[in-house]
Amino acid sequence: MIPVRGYEGRRVGVLGLGRSGLAAAHALEEGGAEVLCWDDGAEAREAAARQALTVVDLSKQGALEDLAALIVSPGIPHLYPAPNRVIAAAWDAGVPVDNDIGLxxxxxxxxxxxxxxxxxxxxxxxxxxxxxxxxxxxxxxxxxxxxxxxxxxxxxxxxxxxxxxxxxxxxxxxxxxxxxxxxxxxxxxxxxxxxxxxxxxxxxxxxxxxxxxxxxxxxxxxxxxxxxxxxxxxxxxxxxxxxxxxxxxxxxxxxxxxxxxxxxxxxxxxxxxxxxxxxxxxxxxxxxxxxxxxxxxxxxxxxxxxxxxxxxxxxxxxxxxxxxxSFAGLPHRSQLVAERDGVAYVNDSKATNAESAAQALQAFKNIRWIAGGLGKEGGIASLAPHLGAVKKAYLIGHSAREFALQLGDTPHEVCETMGQAVARAAEEAEAGDTVLLAPAAASFDQYPDFEKRGEAFMAEVEGV
Known part of the structure; x- marks a missing residue:
């Protein structure tokens, strides 16, 4: 742990109690600060209390008085699309706002x-x-x-x-x-x-x-x-x-x-x-x-x-x-997970936007492309110049039908679920093909994060 310096004997607020927020709270205490923690989620507050951290509702009137700083977790908006109410109150109270990186x-x-x-x-x-x-x-x-x-x-x-x-x-x-x-x-x-x-x-x-x-x-x-x-x-x-x-x-x-x-x-x-x-x-x-x-x-x-x-x-x-x-690559980033009968199965679940998917589509040949999820603005229209290696697309999730409309003459099939998409791609794949998961979309319609989506793909490949 890196003890935070500069706040010995002073009160510091920590807003957001995920991984970075909890680490910041403990590091501040290690450096001698008095830490007041808050998260809008009851489960996160309970986890902090179990770790002997002091939980105080920082949104209440007067809660920010005498704070030397407010440390904010990265997922909390501080300006756009609108500042969090606690951050706005810190501005009004003249309390410096920082994060764990600054500390x-x-x-x-x-x-x-x-x-x-x-x-x-x-x-x-x-x-x-x-x-x-x-x-x-x-x-x-x-x-x-x-x-x-x-x-x-x-x-x-x-x-x-x-x-x-x-x-x-x-x-x-x-x-x-x-x-x-x-x-x-x-x-x-x-x-x-x-x-x-x-x-x-x-x-x-x-x-x-x-x-x-x-x-x-x-x-x-x-x-x-x-x-x-x-x-x-x-x-x-x-x-x-x-x-x-x-x-x-x-x-x-x-x-x-x-x-x-x-x-x-x-x-x-x-x-x-x-x-x-x-x-x-x-x-x-x-x-x-x-x-x-x-x-x-x-x-x-x-x-x-x-x-x-x-x-x-x-x-x-x-x-x-x-x-x-000797570098094996990272999970969920152009990760080769299996090779069966001359067919490669690649997990690029981290390709959560069209730009990332474009890079994956240019990295392989003879692609059977699994795409879809919670699409972002513009969908996959920008990928038109990069579809030359795609033999067929297998579309899943919330944006499957929207993506289908943007694929033009590229062969495609709406599968909706990961299991169906992997099964259909594996059934139609030939030696030399790559079954590529590069969703060009967020995962939150079907999975809590891109890691779980990638793990679901690997589990389905294991069963092929």
Whole structure:
């Protein structure tokens, strides 16, 4: 646990008692604060009380008096589409609002670091797609290189639940826009921007607000090194904002599909080959095609970002290449779950929007595509250019019929349930086909989260 510093003997409110909220409450108490907790859900309040935390209704008149800060869980809206009533009351009372990410950056470094031979480092990864794979891949490479590493944030453990820093240790944080948007301290040593596509727009008041939330990771603390995906205009803008000139190697530009040139530090992948260039010369290369855990151009972009981070931390290209070859991928993200009679079954349940599904559809051939769920604005209309490899679509969930109307001439069948979709796809599949779950939709119509949806797919595949 990371004891939170700066609130000794002071009262601090914690709003939202999920994983991050509970960890924040305990870390604040460990640092000497008096913590008052609240959640609108009775079950969450009862769980906090069982952990000996003080539960107080922070929405009541006068509950925020004398609070030094209000710590808010990431799922609670603080501005759009409307601020939570407790947060609005904190504004009116002049109580600073923060989150666990801000507390982490405020508290992680301690006086003990003076005795370390190698100062600990923090790598923070944000972006629309690929955050989890990139973060996990960085951690995997560092473990392979026998560097002390902890994976936390939106993946792995809560940021305040990790162990205190050790000599030469690296903390890899996956951070969502919900987390970067509110944190009052954001000071990673290395910051990563993977890419940007439309998501969470209601929470951020539109695309501009969404990008602004991501950009805070780079603007607030000024990382020593920035790894920036430049395949979208926002990434190119961000890289330009951070650089002091063409040869400024504090910014490492990353691309999948575009050969990057110039005197700066570049890492790009084309046709399955990763290349690193500095001062206009190639200094490293990896053939990504044999790496089963990183299929498709979108994973090659993740590989480029992870490679750039690990190079900035001093690892040699050969060490990174060896680690890549043993990376198995993450559950629910282009995860190969079975191969039967020449048919591959791939679980990409994390593809909860059209952009993510497009990446999966470009990673495989001869696809029997299982899609659907609780569709997002626009449905799958934007996927029309990416359906060339789809032999047939099997549609499930709330948006099945809406998706069917958007598929045009692509063969499809409304199956409604996962069981029926897997059974029909398996029945019609031929050797060389890939049965791909890439829903392009949220899971909440049939499942509590994308993980449960992916587990349901794997269970049905097991029975084929």
């Amino acid at each position: 982490f950056f405020q508290s992680f470094a301690t006086e003990d670091w003076a005795r370390f031979d190698v100062e600990p480092r923090v790598v923070a990864v944000t972006g629309s797609n690929g955050k989890s794979t990139t973060s996990a891949l960085i951690a995997h490479v560092l473990e392979h290189a026998q560097r002390p590493v902890q994976l936390a944030g939106n993946i792995g453990r809560g940021v305040l639940d990790i162990d205190p820093a050790e000599d030469g240790g690296v903390v890899v944080l996956e951070l969502s826009s919900y987390q970067t948007d509110l944190a009052r301290a954001l000071t990673p040593d290395v910051a990563v921007f993977t890419n940007l596509s439309a998501d969470h727009l209601d929470r951020h008041g539109g695309m501009g607000g969404y990008f602004a939330a991501k950009r805070r990771l780079f603007a607030e603390g000024g990382p020593d090194r920035a790894v920036v995906g430049v395949d979208e205009a926002e990434g190119r803008y961000l890289a330009n904002q951070l650089t002091h000139g063409p040869s400024d190697d504090r910014v490492i530009r990353v691309s999948s599909g575009v050969k990057l040139a110039g005197p700066g530090w570049n890492v790009f992948a084309r046709k399955g080959f990763l290349a690193e260039t500095r001062k206009g010369r190639q200094v490293g290369a990896i053939d990504l095609r044999p790496v089963k855990g990183l299929p498709g151009a979108h994973n090659h972009q993740n590989a480029c970002a992870a490679y750039a981070v690990c190079r900035s931390l001093g690892l040699a290209p050969k060490v990174i290449e060896q680690a890549f070859s």
